[in-house]
Amino acid sequence: MSDNQLSVEERNKRTLTKLVIWAVGMFAFAFLMVPFYNVICDITGLNGKTSSTAATDAPAEVVEDRTVTVEFITQKGDGISGEFTSETKRVKVHPGEITLVHFYASNPTDSDMVTQSIPSVSPGEAARYLHKTQCFCFDQQTLAAGERKDMPMIFYLDPEIPRHINQFTLSYTIFDVTERVAGKNNSVAAN
Amino acid sequence: MSTAAATHDDHHDHHHAPTGLKRWLFSTNHKDIGTLYLWFSFAMFLVGGFMAMVIRAELLEPGMQFVDPEFFNQMTTVHGLVMVFGAVMPATVGLANWMIPLMIGAPDMALPRMNNWSFWILPFAFGILIFAVLMSAFGAGNPSAPNFGWTFYAPLSTKYGPASTDLFILSVHMMGISSIMGAINVVVTVFNMRAPGMTMMKMPLFVWTWLITAFLLIAVIPVLAGVVTMMLTDRHFGTSFFDAAGGGDPVLFQHVFWFFGHPEVYIMILPSFGIVSAIIPAFARKPLFGYASMVYATASIALLSFVVWAHHMFTVGMPLAGTLFFMYMTMLISVPTGVKVFNWVATMWRGSMTFELPMKWAIAFVVLFTCGGLSGLMLAITPVDFQYHDTYFVVAHFHYVLVTGAIFSIFAAAYYWLPKWSGVMPSKLLGELHFWNSLISANLLFFPMHFVGLAGMPRRYADYALQFADYNFWISIGGFWFGLSQVIFLVVAVRCAMKKGEPAPAKPWEGAEGLEWEVPSPAPFHTFDTPPVIK
Numbered sequence: 001m002s003d004n005q006l007s008v009e010e011r012n013k014r015t016l017t018k019l020v021i022w023a024v025g026m027f028a029f030a031f032l033m034v035p036f037y038n039v040i041c042d043i044t045g046l047n048g049k050t051s052s053t054a055a056t057d058a059p060a061e062v063v064e065d066r067t068v069t070v071e072f073i074t075q076k077g078d079g080i081s082g083e084f085t086s087e088t089k090r091v092k093v094h095p096g097e098i099t100l101v102h103f104y105a106s107n108p109t110d111s112d113m114v115t116q117s118i119p120s121v122s123p124g125e126a127a128r129y130l131h132k133t134q135c136f137c138f139d140q141q142t143l144a145a146g147e148r149k150d151m152p153m154i155f156y157l158d159p160e161i162p163r164h165i166n167q168f169t170l171s172y173t174i175f176d177v178t179e180r181v182a183g184k185n186n187s188v189a190a191n
Numbered sequence: 192m193s194t195a196a197a198t199h200d201d202h203h204d205h206h207h208a209p210t211g212l213k214r215w216l217f218s219t220n221h222k223d224i225g226t227l228y229l230w231f232s233f234a235m236f237l238v239g240g241f242m243a244m245v246i247r248a249e250l251l252e253p254g255m256q257f258v259d260p261e262f263f264n265q266m267t268t269v270h271g272l273v274m275v276f277g278a279v280m281p282a283t284v285g286l287a288n289w290m291i292p293l294m295i296g297a298p299d300m301a302l303p304r305m306n307n308w309s310f311w312i313l314p315f316a317f318g319i320l321i322f323a324v325l326m327s328a329f330g331a332g333n334p335s336a337p338n339f340g341w342t343f344y345a346p347l348s349t350k351y352g353p354a355s356t357d358l359f360i361l362s363v364h365m366m367g368i369s370s371i372m373g374a375i376n377v378v379v380t381v382f383n384m385r386a387p388g389m390t391m392m393k394m395p396l397f398v399w400t401w402l403i404t405a406f407l408l409i410a411v412i413p414v415l416a417g418v419v420t421m422m423l424t425d426r427h428f429g430t431s432f433f434d435a436a437g438g439g440d441p442v443l444f445q446h447v448f449w450f451f452g453h454p455e456v457y458i459m460i461l462p463s464f465g466i467v468s469a470i471i472p473a474f475a476r477k478p479l480f481g482y483a484s485m486v487y488a489t490a491s492i493a494l495l496s497f498v499v500w501a502h503h504m505f506t507v508g509m510p511l512a513g514t515l516f517f518m519y520m521t522m523l524i525s526v527p528t529g530v531k532v533f534n535w536v537a538t539m540w541r542g543s544m545t546f547e548l549p550m551k552w553a554i555a556f557v558v559l560f561t562c563g564g565l566s567g568l569m570l571a572i573t574p575v576d577f578q579y580h581d582t583y584f585v586v587a588h589f590h591y592v593l594v595t596g597a598i599f600s601i602f603a604a605a606y607y608w609l610p611k612w613s614g615v616m617p618s619k620l621l622g623e624l625h626f627w628n629s630l631i632s633a634n635l636l637f638f639p640m641h642f643v644g645l646a647g648m649p650r651r652y653a654d655y656a657l658q659f660a661d662y663n664f665w666i667s668i669g670g671f672w673f674g675l676s677q678v679i680f681l682v683v684a685v686r687c688a689m690k691k692g693e694p695a696p697a698k699p700w701e702g703a704e705g706l707e708w709e710v711p712s713p714a715p716f717h718t719f720d721t722p723p724v725i726k
């Protein structure tokens with residue numbers, strides 16, 4: 001009886017250990033979902049994320065017989081009181097054609113401001129066919145007090161863009177990240 | 192409710208039964224802990240119910256009458272949290288504690304000390320949450336309690352969350368630890384503590400459904416802990432998991448949350464499936480139809496529940512292939528669910544049915560849960576969900592599956608096993624009153640929500656357009672009526688705890704099967720110290 005008892009306790013301990021390891025593993029899994037999600041988004045353009053680095057290769061060809069309408073929207077996130085607009089609201093482009101669009105942001109306050117713009121494409125499936133060779137969203141943009149800044153963006157569409165996508169919207173939201181950046185520098189300075 | 196310390200075996204000198212407060216504080220006895228869980232969950236049911244009354248009072252008439260919209264939002268949020276994590280989940284854990292050892296012929300849960308911990312964390316977890324509400328209602332400056340909905344979507348809960356969000360995070364962590372410990376205990380008990388001869392496929396379905404629930408809990412509660420941890424670091428430690436400005440993505444929050452959230456809804460319903468599968472055969476006097484198919488159906492529901500989460504977020508703009516995948520997977524889940532409903536009906540078919548209280552609740556469960564399943568199926572159709580999403584139709588759906596589903600089955604369980612727990616039969620008259628009032632009022636409360644939802648009334652608002660006034664009036668009447676009816680159960684339970692009522696025999700229900708009916712009523716403090724013989 002006592003022998004049997006001991007073995008039950010032993011077995012309980014083993015099962016317990018396994019289950020605890022599993023629970024801890026699932027906790028880690030929650031954090032793994034973050035890079036996993038980002039990779040999936042990068043590959044599939046899920047959720048309209050565009051690439052965050054500049055395209056380096058030139059388009060293979062210009063598909064003259066197709067036009068795609070690209071629309072631009074701008075939104076102001078927290079802390080932005082100035083202007084944030086695009087010069088053009090919509091352009092018609094041939095896939096492969098290199099196009100320049102100007103965006104403007106202003107800082108009416110009397111202190112410098114660091115901003116970050118976040119792009120998003122809708123419908124999301126168009127995102128992976130949008131190649132930007134230059135974008136103000138790749139880096140943080142500093143707006144000096146009272147400055148109005150011209151922020152160019154150069155893009156082309158992949159000649160492979162599926163036929164059924166003949167229109168999509170690229171939206172930018174601009175955020176004031178001055179404090180966030182200052183916080184980082186402070187913690188670096190503290191080290 | 193079990194007090195039979197007198198029958199305890201003296202040769203187990205480490206198993207002395209202290210009395211008074213110490214008995215409950217330090218208890219490692221599965222029956223005492225089960226009782227604690229059950230009383231706690233009922234208390235939370237009343238607290239959460241009171242918040243629902245505030246919500247319904249405000250919505251009785253259009254315009255603002257009783258509370259300001261800010262407080263209204265806090266009420267919907269905390270009502271949801273308290274009901275999900277404080278009422279339904281602990282109630283089923285209480286049932287598991289009481290019944291699983293009795294059903295598999297084990298002397299106790301496998302890890303009794305951990306069992307004590309998993310219960311006693313809960314009152315503190317909810318104390319913290321309710322403290323936030325009390326501060327908001329009466330405190331100096333009325334700081335807001337959590338106000339972002341029970342689903343706490345970012346950035347509403349991160350960037351825009353009130354200071355009490357940190358209390359919420361702490362509270363959710365504690366609830367999570369409690370659930371994980373409870374779940375681990377169930378798995379270890381079922382795996383290692385079964386009486387000789389109690390093979391897996393001989394276990395009562397309640398044990399099976401709880402075992403599968405426990406696996407779901409261990410798999411997804413850590414993900415919930417993960418998501419609130421990310422919130423915490425986003426709020427205070429400069430990370431940007433969900434903050435677009437820093438390169439994060441608020442939609443990621445919804446993916447991680449619903450990866451937990453959908454299995455969570457099955458965590459709340461699977462034990463109910465087990466309860467109903469115990470009660471219907473007892474009062475139809477026929478063995479459960481398709482026992483093995485029930486086990487497999489439960490397991491497939493649990494597996495499928497990991498691949499349907501995005502049906503809660505059809506409107507975020509997923510690619511077409513993604514929405515189609517989640518739509519078909521969601522519809523697929525209704526197949527094993529349908530198998531279960533079929534089996535319950537087939538068990539009743541040509542049975543010698545009688546309609547004692549537990550059976551009444553169980554039949555109401557089968558019918559009304561199926562209603563909720565049907566509206567779920569409607570919501571699963573992506574284009575249709577675009578219209579229904581975030582309306583009262585969704586509120587109707589999940590209250591059918593959770594109130595007339597999960598909670599009705601918990602009442603069924605209480606009426607079925609109260610004789611075993613307390614040694615007295617619950618009052619028939621009060622029980623009938625409780626049942627009929629609950630049945631009628633719950634339908635008055637939740638059915639019209641389908642109509643206002645289809646007509647476009649959004650959920651989680653303190654006010655509504657005038658055309659919804661008539662329906663909302665009746666919904667509120669149904670709400671107050673349902674709320675009051677639950678007080679009847681308080682009387683039933685207190686009477687049983689005070690041993691008022693007809694004494695119960697060991698097996699009060701003629702057709703009932705299972706080891707729990709082989710021990711006397713009330714179940715003595717220690718049972719199955721020597722394992723029972725399984726036929």
Ligand code: HEM
Pocket residue numbers: 342456457459460502503521522524525528563564565566567568570571572576579580581585588589592593596597
């Ligand atoms: C046939 C089975 C079911 C199907 C097909 C189904 C489908 C759905 C869908 C598509 C939604 C999302 C609606 C929306 O927000 O637009 C939903 C919401 C919900 N379901 Fe179900 N469901 C089923 C069963 C259940 C069960 C058994 C439960 C719980 C016991 C449940 C609890 C919930 C809850 C709580 C929500 C709302 C979550 C929230 O946004 O607050 N469902 N269901």
Ligand SMILES: [Cu+2]
Pocket residue numbers: 452453456499500502503
């Ligand atoms: Cu779901």
